[in-house]
Amino acid sequence: MDGDGSTTDASQLGITGEYMAGSHFVLAQAPEGDEGLNDHEDGNGSKDNLREQDIYLPIANVARIMKNAIPQTGKIAKDAKECVQECVSEFISFITSEPLKLYLQKFREAMKGEKGISGVTVTEGMGEELTEETFTNPLPAGIITADGQQQNVMVYTTSYQQIPGVQQLQFS
């Protein structure tokens, strides 16, 4: 990275080269939050290789919470425990994606008001919200904060290109 914390190096940004070609961009990095971009967790780089125990919460904890919720004499079937475990993971994914959509929507509206930055927008990579005025350069800004504060890494592009079959960006 350069001295001022900015970089245009594709590999350091973790973005594949095809998104960078032909664009001029500036990277502004806000101070890192608690998590930072460089987690040292296992399985961080490859989301495909998660084990079954990684995508669910431990069944003992889930079962304990369930048991505390129902009347004292009640019992819980084993397949019920397992299936609540799956429901819980589904719930977490659900409430993670919903605020993110809202945030991206607000972000898009805020960006439209900025002077001098035309043609910058956010695409969620799902294709359903692409309109005529959006361009296909994705603008990744994936953060979640409880109070909606921005603490993230953003890449601005000031020119646009049609990139056929553009997929969503993955920051790992």
Added chain:
Amino acid sequence: MSEKTMEEKVEQATNSKNVSLPMSRVRLIMKSSPDVSCINQDALFLTTKATELFVQHLALSSYKNGSGKETNTLSYSDLANAAEETETFQFLTDILPKKILARDYLKSLEEMKKDDDSL
């Protein structure tokens, strides 16, 4: 040893600042959503706490709605029924399908094939 009622226990768990679920695991699941890079610590705690309350809510609703009077056991079908009937649990209908017997399923498959053939 103080005797706590069920409501007191639930209330205490709700209001406590502790969570009984591992936050690191919750963070992993959150990160599996697309477009998520950093997660604020407060948001993580909030999500974990909300998940806990969700488990309590789901367990209690399913138990009350289901065959609690006879068997005193919370079974899978109770959960499937709750998912279908309660509006707040409708997002779970895909992963909590009601169970049907294999022969009923094969029968309905055959009927569907007959419909296709007759078209």
